[in-house]
Amino acid sequence: DGGITQSPKYLFRKEGQNVTLSCEQNLNHDAMYWYRQDPGQGLRLIYYSQIVNDFQKGDIAEGYSVSREKKESFPLTVTSAQKNPTAFYLCASSRDGTVSSLHFGNGTRLTVT
Amino acid sequence: DQQVKQNSPSLSVQEGRISILNCDYTNSMFDYFLWYKKYPAEGPTFLISISSIKDKNEDGRFTVFLNKSAKHLSLHIVPSQPGDSAVYFCAVPPPFGNEKLTFGTGTRLTIIP
Numbered sequence: 001d002g003g004i005t006q007s008p009k010y011l012f013r014k015e016g017q018n019v020t021l022s023c024e025q026n027l028n029h030d031a032m033y034w035y036r037q038d039p040g041q042g043l044r045l046i047y048y049s050q051i052v053n054d055f056q057k058g059d060i061a062e063g064y065s066v067s068r069e070k071k072e073s074f075p076l077t078v079t080s081a082q083k084n085p086t087a088f089y090l091c092a093s094s095r096d097g098t099v100s101s102l103h104f105g106n107g108t109r110l111t112v113t
Numbered sequence: 114d115q116q117v118k119q120n121s122p123s124l125s126v127q128e129g130r131i132s133i134l135n136c137d138y139t140n141s142m143f144d145y146f147l148w149y150k151k152y153p154a155e156g157p158t159f160l161i162s163i164s165s166i167k168d169k170n171e172d173g174r175f176t177v178f179l180n181k182s183a184k185h186l187s188l189h190i191v192p193s194q195p196g197d198s199a200v201y202f203c204a205v206p207p208p209f210g211n212e213k214l215t216f217g218t219g220t221r222l223t224i225i226p
Contacts, residue, residue: 004156009154031212033213035216040122040218041218042119042202042216042217042218042219043157043202043204043216044216045213045214045215048212048213050212058213059215090156090157092156098212099147099204099206099212099213099214102159102214103156104156104157104158105156106154106155106156107154107155107156109154
């Protein structure tokens with residue numbers, strides 16, 4: 001079964017620690033995305049990658065970093081520089097980089113205390 | 114500055130009646146619009162889309178209407194069913210591009226049995 005796997009589903013960290021969220025897809029999609037969801041703010045784009053070894057900042061990239069060393073993997077690191085890291089993080093991919101074919105994973109809820 | 118606005122954070126509708134969800138946008142150059150549905154603790158799933166060359170697109174119980182002069186689109190669900198209870202997001206790609214989506218803030222629809 002093809003899809004996008006985000007792990008873990010729930011993640012807890014202490015303030016000041018970096019944490020990496022995993023996103024793997026076996027859909028053979030070229031493009032991958034990270035979004036963040038906060039109550040009342042919808043989904044906001046953090047980073048996206050149209051091709052391996054290349055990625056672009058989204059609307060709220062500060063305090064985050066990504067890598068795209070393999071087509072199927074797009075991990076997101078939430079650094080200690082991110083002021084409000086507690087949120088629901090969603091990874092997505094699209095077949096040809098067009099948003100009409102965007103598929104989402106089931107998300108990771110990160111809680112930082 | 115929000116380019117896509119959903120002014121109703123929540124909506125309750127009786128089962129069997131029509132649900133109408135609204136979305137306003139600011140950029141008259143937007144030419145493609147999508148609606149996503151999201152259940153709690155899951156990723157959004159694509160529901161229906163419309164191109165700016167049309168003013169209506171229908172798929173089963175779901176119809177999206179586009180009013181370009183008012184920069185407004187709406188999603189109609191009829192008849193509403195309990196499984197329709199979810200958060201609905203409208204989303205747009207940038208003008209002349211389709212590499213990423215900007216999402217509205219979402220409307221939580223509750224269908225009352």
